[in-house]
Amino acid sequence: MMLKLSLAAVALSASMYAGSLSFESGAIKAHTEVFGDNTIDPVTKKxxxxxxxxxxPTTLKGSIEISMNDLYSDNKKRDEHMQDVLESSSFPKAVFDVKDVVAKSGDNYTLKGTMTFHGVSKAMNFEGTITEEGGKVRIKATSSMKISDFGVKPIKMMFLTVRDQVDLNVDISLKR
Structure with missing residues (x-):
């Protein structure tokens, strides 16, 4: 009987730390470049x-998604062109599915998973930190990807081509 009560207490206390994480705040930024303009930095705060x-944190599982229509930069005309090139009406979301989180040192982790972008899914890793304080989990991580790997031709603007590599920077706060 005492063993059953002990196991029940352990299960109950473990469930207090488990659970869903909802997006509270933060930003997911993309950065790329073209000669003469290094400020192509679309961002979403949703x-x-x-x-x-x-x-x-090594138990982190699931996915996080953004709407491509929520990406914006400091140039509305360029954003409209970006939406056309990314075919956001046909491929409205980008989704990162976390498969495994590997502890490195301290609060540093590798998030291994699959990125689905423009209808193509590819293995991808993010490097960063995962911290928790006051019922909020903060993830700060970076990665990079080639948009051509996902079937998107690098964007051309006039006679210049936008760099194929996009650097991703995630800084989000999730609440339990």
Whole structure:
């Protein structure tokens, strides 16, 4: 009987640390370049979290998605062109599905998963930190991808071609 009560207490306390994580705030930024303009930095401050995590960050699982229509930069005309090139009406979301989180040192982790972008899914890793304080989980991580790997031709502007590599910077806060 005492063993059953102890197991029930452990299960109850573990469930207090488990659960869904909803997007609260933050930004997901993309950066690329073209000669003469190094400020092509579309960003979104909206995301949908389908993530869950127990007490340890290595238990983080699920996915996070953004709407391509929520990406914007400092140039509306360029944003309209970006939406056309990315075919956001046909491929409205980018989704990162977390498959495994590997502890490195301290709060540093590698998030291994699959990125689905423009209808193509590819293995991808993010490097960064995962911290928790006051019922909020903060993920700060970076990665890069080639848009051509996802079937998107690098954007051309006049006689210049935008760099194929896009650097991603995630800084989000999730609440339990």
């Amino acid at each position: 995301a949908t979290s389908h993530l869950s995590m127990d007490a340890n």
